Amino acid sequence: MTLSVLDRNLLSLLVIPIQADLGFSEIQMGALMGIAFGLFFCLGALPIGWALDRYSRPLVIWAGVTVWSIGTMACGMAQNFWSFFAARATIGAGEAVLGPGSQSLLSDYFPPKRLALPMAVYSTGIKIGAGVSLAIGGALTLLISPDTSYDVMGLVTLRGWQAIFLIVGAPGLLIAFLAFTIRDPRISSCDKVHKVGYADYFKVVKANWRFVVPHHLGLVLVGMVAVGLQAWMPVFFERVHGLSTAQIGPSLGLAISVGTVVGLPLHGKIVDFWFSRGVTDAHLRYVAITTMIATIVAVAIFAVPDPGHSLFLVGLYFLIISGYLSLPVTILQIITPIEMRGKAASLLVAINGVIALGGAPLLVATVTDALGGGQAIGESLLLCSLSILPLSALAFWLALPSVRSLMASRTST
Template structure:
């Protein structure tokens, strides 16, 4: 196998990782800002919880999940950095357009556009990280990148809540959308594709159908994908509806809600993300099964603590109880994403990641946010104003299922893992 060119060897992986992280932060700012703006949007456009669930879940998830596969394949075959740059510009533009919506239909179509753009951002970024960082450091590098989730979510709820309180919810969409467009040019100037190895351009390099068949034969892929999807149903559902719960059941205003959510996501999310990557890199060198067992353990720990936080009526007790399970909710990303990268040869990493994300996001985002909203609507005749609280409590069973499925992937990873013949150049 050919070696990477000298220019790639002298690249600065940490700078590339920082730029990828910055783009991912904007990815989640644009994705999650709708949650903190749900109350003023519902009041302005007269929308039900079920309709907001559609806007937060299905409107975003369908095209985001489905288009992620062909865009990742395109990135593998052409330029990963160009696909990420173009995606950033599209989703940022449609986020700004959300601020012009005057009806459910208009906002739904704009959210579809956000999903189209974000479809091409994540899987190619995983592959770029795989190119720049060796296997023994990859889980931690992916955990650093995944900090974009809590950081972006925190910035989204804080900035969105503040702007909406001071001006209006439309301006919040305009500001974050235009900010994303600004960083597209410096991103493309800094993040360069790794020169293609001769084997990656060879006629016998993995084609799309071959990659699908390869993954389909590996039980670890299915256990990890559906385990992550179950956890994402709950994770995305809680992240989207928690602001509404805090306002309805705890009496917080918009700014107080954004501060509560921001602090929980920032403190718990960052700690859990880094811990997951660090543990997986340490334990995974001894036994590949730990790339599944570390997340499974975190899911089990999270269930009772989330239950306590949702059930309590004291806002300070809720804050304390949410911190640890919020960390546990993010532990899985570094280990699982690293494992998926190692189920295929390096030239197929974007495509494999996109196939994983297709399952995870279509079920997780598309199903979780809508399911919690629809369940809340259905429970309203029974629980009244507390229906959303009980919708969340009933949904915690998804974490138990996620823990079981992910744990089952462990033994299969020992067999399914694809060793790298020639690792990426060290920093």
Template sequence: MSINSVERGIGPAANPGYRAYVLGLLMVVYTFNFIDRQILAILAPYIKAELGFTDSQMGLLGGPAFAVVYSTLALPIAWLADRKSRTMIVATSLGVWSAFTALCGFAGGFWTLFLSRMGVGVGEAGGVAPSYSLVSDYFPKSQRARALAVYSFGVPIGTALGYLFGGILAALIDWRIAFIVVGLAGVLLAPLLKFTVKDPIRGGFDRAEPVEGAGAIVTPHVETKAASFGEVWAILLKKPSFWFLAFGAACSSVYGYGSAFWLPSFFQRSMGMEGVERAVYIAGIAFIGGTAGIWLGGWLADKLGKGIRKAAYPMVPAIGFIIAVPMFYLAMNVDNKWLAFALFLIPQALSLAWLGPVVTAVQHLVPAHMRSTASASFLLINNLVGIGLGIYLLGAVSDYLTPRFGEEALRYSLYVGQWFYGLAAILLLISARSLKRDWVD
């Protein structure tokens, strides 16, 4: 069977080696997404000390300043990505958010930093949904959850590197230098993505079929015309599983993003960690626990979700959230910091196990030519609620409790946030009831 026949079926996605390269590069881009998004968390104590911000103000910078524009702009950009080059959109977005991250290093007060963080959100709005769509078109259905899990490694790796590099640069040089260095690094990466990643045929793996004895996918495929917002939402409104998945993930993100932002400050205030030690400690938790959890979630969902068992996709992370709640509480209440480190790895892993399974399920609720817009709709809910509410809420609760608990107020704020994992588990379990009916093969 000729390679030309294969390429007519699925285009550049026919080459396994090239698929792996694209997935790896997109994961690196997603890593920069989270470095730039989360670096503010490790720099918060330094910024507060120099500029005199409260926890509520830091919560506004980490949450609404970023989330409102990030979430709302993601939808029109995803609509464009269903029609134009997804590679161009992701590369341009990377350059924009990285440049604004560098500008954060020049902020002189609250509002200049607030506007720079809004700029980061504007850029990152075009990064994730088109990338989800690219990954889904580069890998067959049987490998998609694992591929999306590998892509999602950018979350723990980026978070860990943001903690590590940001914390070390701030401790040894200055917090402003941390913003500038990581921002400029992302700007330099954008051209590599633009010029080396091809936009694959949309839905090629979904419609192509293997020919017996050939070992290759040869069915020609013609891309379907991109759908309008109205057409995508007309489908989503009829699928209850989408809404339970979206709001379940959003509830998990309230505490997921909130704890990721405030745990570095908790380690300083309640565990006495400073500087490089704190950066290495939190980076290790984010990297080891996060990568293990994301891969476990994707592997289990692909293994258990074969055939008719679609309910496994939301059930795997739901069970993880139920276990994560008491483990987080236990980890925050042991005296030995290395025992706490080991305990923190468990809820960190379980809290991120949802990414591969839930994102895969969302991809299969609509036809291939609607995936970017459907993903952006999911992300609109997840990020507007999760990032917009979680980081600010925990900061505001900490300020409210400070008169009573002093430096320990943040501890009790983190306790309050853990209840959102329980709500997330309930919503995901409900989504499992209708997912098989709503699934699009």
């Protein structure tokens, strides 16, 4: 997971040199960070969900890691907008495998009352990856100037940002084989899981729409803010506070990583305790409350004048909000029948890919342009956070009665 977010977010640290070399507009960069990745993240998720419920999940995960690593390296070879678009689409299609595959595996390893904590520990990889991408990217820009040309053994000349993509993408081809160290309980125990298709799953969704609709909507909305912040915060600190890429990478990466590493296991442990004591809607109730609290901090990030204070608030924001990464998907896996868990996770990934991953960077870019562009990036991020996060909390809250009802019927059967 850390590797996937590293490859996904590296682009946000190299926006300015790429724009300078390839002449991309703000909207084109937003499309590369969002639609190019998110659309194919969505398209890849549905067949992947089908495969995960039928074949070896480690094998499917290995294939996805290999594909997205090739896509990351291809970003370093792109010469125009459409070749860059294709490379980002390849990353998106490959990365669609990891969340659904990992969530369905974890739900086989742990009982419901102990599932939130391992889901939280796993999900730390998402924000650790975001932090690592900034830290590694920032460190590499110290060694390899993104806007300088380098002659590689007299064979090819690469711009610095191209070399960085190649260096970051290549290790994934080997790291992918770590998937085969994971045991698939379903195959190892020779379980005969009833094979069902998406038509069967949609019948379950229709019967439980009062839970599914607000649950998915709440997660997509809070995800939009997270994706928008991660994509454009490096640009915010560069344009508004005048920090260099080398300064932004380690400091912003540290803030995101520390906040998440501290927050996620803490949230998971609290909710496991709450849930085991009979609070059956604990997962979404907790996320709704923390999302509202985090809204205040999100606004403050872009309102304070000092970059040090702003970076501290970034860490505090991710500490408070990070439960959204694990708790909603945990309750979804608990409620969903075992033979449909891959599909449930993949459909959520598909929806998230189109709206959050695909639309958030472009939304921020569009709002920034509407506010005058350039220096308005801070106001744009503030406005998006203030308007979207409370709606996310409301959606989660609306799902609570349905969660209680579903858990009661599950217990009675």
